Amino acid sequence: GQSLEQPSEVTAVEGAIVQINCTYQTSGFYGLSWYQQHDGGAPTFLSYNALDGLEETGRFSSFLSRSDSYGYLLLQELQMKDSASYFCAVYYYNQGGKLIFGQGTELSVKP
């Protein structure tokens, strides 16, 4: 089966750095994506890792280790507006090509 695990909630202060981990169990896996969802809003795409290593996009970076079935999203210089839920998602090519989401991590940024 396929499952993703991520912490249910994380709290950090403005200006800090926070790492949200995601572990997955799968076979037939293309890559790891991250989505952000503000309260009451739609999920929006943040990043994608197909290969091992770090992908950087501004204050956000995402990392993948295929050998460890593990990835993380790194948020730097946290701002209040980063308070949201963050979902890791994996794309399975042996599942007809659909994106499966984790349960989400609720990030609260405090002043």
Next chain:
Amino acid sequence: DTGVSQDPRHKITKRGQNVTFRCDPISEHNRLYWYRQTLGQGPEFLTYFQNEAQLEKSRLLSDRFSAERPKGSFSTLEIQRTEQGDSAMYLCASSAGRSEGNEKLFFGSGTQLSVL
């Protein structure tokens, strides 16, 4: 605004009634997905279309649920004989397909269904 629109934004219905939701994807996107999301959970896959063809339907989806995408553009999701357990946010997403293994989904704001 991602360009994916869903209608209605909210729907309140009584148990046993039928409901239908509509999704208008980004016009050039050939893939369309339906997900369901409950509070504190991630989006749960329901079904998806490649153009007008429904390619996969979740095993979790009972036969009370049906989706169509008749001309490969907009899609409808119908729930017959609604149950209280159907109460959730129903999200539609579209994409232009996979590129180098990545498929970027654009989500609509969803239809919040409440079954009383």
